[in-house]
Structures are given as C-alpha cells and as structure tokens.
Amino acid sequence: MEPSRTARAVIVGGSLGGLAAAHELAAVGADVAVYERSAGNMRARGAGIVMQPEVEDLLGRLGVTAGEVCVELRERQYLHRHGQPDRYAMPQLMTSWDTLYRTLREPLDGVCYQLDSRLRRVTVEGAEVTAEFGDGYATRGNFLVGADGIGSATRRLLDPATRPSYSGYVAWRGLEPESAVPDELLDLLSGRFTSFGTEGQQMLCYLVPGAGGEVSEGARRVNWVWYTNVAERDLPRLLTSRSGRTYATFLPPGEILPEVGKELMATAEVALPPQFTRLIEVSDVFMQPVFDLAPYRMVADHAALIGDAAGTVRPHTASGTSKAFGDAAGLAAALRDWAADRPLPAERLAQWEEDRLVQLVTLSGAGMDLAARSQLGTPGGRRFFAAA
Template sequence: MHPRNTFKALIVGGSLGGMAAAHELRAVGAETAVYERSAGRMQARGAGIVMQPQVEALLVRLGMSAQSVSVELRERQQLDVHGGAARYGAPQLMTAWDTLYRALREPLAGVCYRLDSALRRARVEGSGITAEFADGYTAQGDFLVGADGIGSAVRLLLDPATRPAYAGYVAWRGLEPESALPGGLLDLLADRFTFFGSDGQQMLCYLVPGPEGELVKGARRVNWVWYTTVHERDLPRLLASRSGKRFTNFLPPREMLPDTAAALAATADASLPPQFAELVRRSEVFMQPVFDLMPHRMVADHAALISDAAGAVRPHTASGTSKAFGEAAGLAAAMRGWTPTQDLPARRLADWEQQRLSHLVTLSEIGIDLATRSSLGTATGRRLFASV
C-alpha cells in the first residue's frame, strides 16, 4: 500500500503528455503508474517538435537543457513554386518526438510503465478509483489521468458525447536521414526552417536530432510535413494499407499502398517546388488526418483529462506538446498537498479546468484561422488526391 500522506495517480497514456504528467505529479509527492495501450515500441505520431518554454522548463528540472535535445536553426526561408528562396534570420530550436520521449522516459526507469494496457473500464470506489484493462489487469489508485490521445478511452468513459471531427485535410509526413539526401538538397534545407504554401496545401521542413538523439552534422534527420486538403470520402482509400489493417487516425511508414505512393509523387511533382517534390519522392511517407476535438470538460470524479484527450488543436500552432506539458504542470499544482484522507481539491481543479479550457479554445481558434488562410480544409480550397 502507498502511504496515506500522498496519493497514487494512474496515468492512462504513455506518450509525451502522460510522461510529463508522471514527472509533474511526482514533483508534488504523488506515486505514479503509467499504462500505455501500445503493445511494443511506440510509433512517433508527430515526428518534429518545435521547442517551447513549457517543454524546456521540464527538461531543465530534469537536469537537461533544450539545446541538448534540439537542432538549432538560423533562418527561415519561403520557397516559391519554381524553387526560389526568400530568407530572413529566425533562430529556433527543433527537437523530435522520439528524442523527447527518450529524455522523459529514462528518468522514469523505476516507475511502473506497463505496455499493452488498453483501458476498458474505470470505476470510483469510495475515495479511490480502479482501472480495468483489456487483458484483465486491474490497478487501484486515488486519481486517474487520461493522457491517451485524440482517441482517448478515458474521455469516452467520462464524456462519450465528445468525438473528434475531421478537419478536411491531412498531413503527409517524412523523417529521413540527412546522409541519404543529395548534397545540393541538404545544403538548401540544413539550418533553416523551409516552407511553401498555395491554395489548399502547405509544406514545411526542418532538421531534427538523429534516431538516438544525435546532433552532429551527418547524423541528424530531415523532418517534413505536407498538408493537403482531402475530401472525407477519399480518406478510406488513402488510409488503406499494405498489411490490410484498418487505420483511421494514422497510416504508419511502410504501410502506404503503391498506387497511393505513385499518386503522392505525381501530385508533388505537379504542385510543389522541385526541391520539396524531390524530398517527397525520396521519403518513406506516413500520413495523419487532421482532426478537431473541441474542449468540453477536463475534470470528473477522481479523474482528469490532459493533452489531446482533453482537446486537440491544429498542428499549425506548434503547441500540441507544450499544451500537454502546461496542462500536466497545472494539474499537479492543483493536486499539490492533497491526500486521500481529504476531499478532492474541487475548487483548485475547477479553476485549473476553467483556465485550461479557455486556453484551449483560444488555441483552437488560432489553429483554424491559420489553416483557413491556406484554404486547408475549406469548401473553396483546392482538393488534392480526389477520387473521380
């Protein structure tokens, strides 16, 4: 049994938001256990991450610097459709999902982190809560944190009426070793945030650390994302996989059908600057449809939602990870000093929920506005990969 002068938090979701919650709650004295539904190594759903103050603050507390896990960029450049570049100075730090995952996971080596744990049921019993998982395993704690993404099982239990809505466009992504690219292309992209936009599409690219966090030139990776407006009726065809598995939120690398890959390359050649088209052709592409999940509630009896489980924002805000870290820090602050022998700190939790929901609404509106400026997901925007 855990001591009664603290509390045990069951964290459902072992990605970045869940681990941030584990660190923040441990910092206020809680015992934590993390339950992740993936059975094996987790897939990086969003490869590149813009370093933000909330992320840097947690890294510093863990004894790391933002520079130790990031590639530093010097400039931004905008390409025109013919490949010409307009540049200006804009220093920025960029990291990657797997680099940040490793930085957060290693300090939790002694903490319960259970894979293959898909939540099926959660029930409040007296002053505690019990989580039941698909494999029959059960866990008892005092508080449950749902950090299990846009398809959150915790949210379905707490707020089943709130569901993600397709935003009308998708993100094609690539993450390639810089050593695999020709010198001229790499010279253009290295040390710069590069972007291009036109009606119904937007593409951006920057370097991130290597697969083991390498920062030296030659060992880093080129991360890119290409947003294109795609009609909802075309999604099942584009998400069809080589393995025959049914994907709805993410098409992993090496799963794209040959016909889809050929259409992708042809569309890139016809609509992107030649350097970006070459990058697409040289990459092992994966894809994510973009979804909206408007925030509704974050707190229930002995439970709370954070990260995309609470509400998703468009990727153009570059704030998905920092949002999750901020929510984890605020939740921990609201729970500071609470013990299971006391009533839950309802007032502090309500204040945290109100503040974060207001922030989420603002971020959601900013993201939608940024997408609309590029006609992404709009009725008038040019649709790519449309079926006949």
C-alpha cells in the same frame, strides 16, 4: 497523529503528455503508475516538435538543456515553384517526438510503466478510482489522469458522446536521415525552417535530432510535413495499407500503397517546388488525417483529462506538445499537498480546468485561423487525391 497517506495517480497514456504528467505529479509527492495501450515499442505519430517554454521548463528540472535535445535553426525561407527562395533571420530550436520520449522515459525506470494496457472501465468508490484493462488487469489509485490522446478511451468513458471530427485535410510526413538526402538539397534545408503554400496545401521542413537523439551535423534527420485538402470519402483509400488493413488515424511508414505513392509523386510534381518534390521522392512517407476535438471539460470525479484527450489544437500552432506539458504542470500544482485521506482540492481543480480550457479554446481558434489562411479544411479550398 498518523501521517497522511500518499496519493496514487493512475496515468492512462504513456506518450509525451503521460510522461510529463508522471514527472509533474511525482514532483508534488504522488506515487505514479503509467498504462499505455501500445503493445510494443512506442512509435512516433508525429516527428518534429518546436521547442516551447513549457517543454524547456520540465527538461530543465530534469537537468537537461534544450540545446542537448534540439537542432538549432538560424533562418526561415519560403520556396517558390520557380525562382530563388525568400529568406530572413529567425532562430529556433527543433526537437523530435522520439528524442523527447527517450529523455522523459529514462528517468522513470523505477516507475510502473505497463504496455498493452487498453482501458476498458473506470469506477470510482469513495476516494478510490479503479481502472480496468482489456487483459483483465485492474489497478486502484486515488486519481486518474487521461493522457491517451485524441482517441482517448478515458474521455469516451467519462463523456461517451464526445467524438473527434475530421478537419478536411491530411498531413503527409517524412523523417529521413540527412545522409539519405542529396547534398544539394541538404545544403538548402540545413539550418533553415523551409515552407511553401498555395490554396489547399502547405509544406514545411526542418532538421531534427537523429534516431538516437544526435544533434551533430551528419547524424540528424530531415523532417517534413505536407498538408493537403482531402475529402472525407477519399480517406479510406489513402489509409489502406499494403497488407489490406485500413487504418483510422495513422498510416505508418512503409505501408502506403504503390498506386497511392505514384499519385503522391505525380501530385507533388505539379503542385510543389522541385526541391520539395525531390525530398518526397527520397522519403518513406507516412500519413495522418488532421482531426478536431472540441474542448468540453477536463475534470471529473477523481479524474482529469490532459493534452489531446481534453481537446485538440491544429498542428500549425506548434503547441500540441507544450499544451499537454502545461496541462500536466497545472494539474500537479492543483494537487500539491493533497493526500489520499483528504478531500480533493475541488476549488483548485476547478480553477485549473477553467484556466486551461480558456487557453485551449484560444489555441484551437488560432490553429483554425492559420489553417484557413492556406484554405486548409475550408469548404471552398482546392482538394487533392480525389478518387477517379
């Protein structure tokens, strides 16, 4: 009797979810290949990540402890526009996108990981799926995993009618070396999860590992995010870069227009505690609009969607990364012992889809509820950065 043929998984998307899928599928015996649309070095579109059990579990199986890739916090504090902060004990571990990326990417050095691969077409013939890319390159496998984020080309090809919708607010962000932050401000923020919120806005801050993954004092970075309601009609102006390009989903560091930067500081001075205003002043600000993508399905013919490609959760749940990792682990479990010359385990895949969609709907609703508490994205919430 001939041995069964090893299944080959084609993973579209080389960010954290795609890397998690590569590790999980390889662990159950699949050959994996990863195709990422970015042409150059991957660039973090988020910054800080709260360590969650799904992430810690995969790291542990790779021989990495959470403490090696995290900054430990001991307290939470709430700032006021005037007066002393309110504090209470709340230990947490914080990591960063680039630290996790590096930790997951390095063990895959021997795996096909191809950049500048924009998916253009997917075809299924029998037990084989073919992915064709914009440069004319095509690859074949037995199963395709769409881990290519909220702008997923995989999802558009499988479900052309699905589109993300703007949530009504944006995330202004900063990620600065702690050496660039004034000492008195660093003393206030170090070791603490710091927050402030009023109608239509919320700001959070905590320290994360340094650019090289360093977790020692003096080598870390200060990560912050300021959510503000912004009308959809005002987005193009805020997403226009110094070069004149208008971005759709992410304005990179260094690209904010000078006049928008002045508006940002003027708004911060009247809306935020002075400590947060000072932090923004010393930061190279970047920005992401917050989008929603309603969950629909995760399984198609010899294909599956994971992470934001399958549906989004608001960032307030601190679970976007962990959800993608959980999706990948569950998908690998459903495909365990499957070989290329055997029928797909349809019942296990259907059960995985059902379970993950239930969780996705729950997390999505929880994130919207958390946003609504600060009137973020709500019809009556205060709006900022309106054009004159």
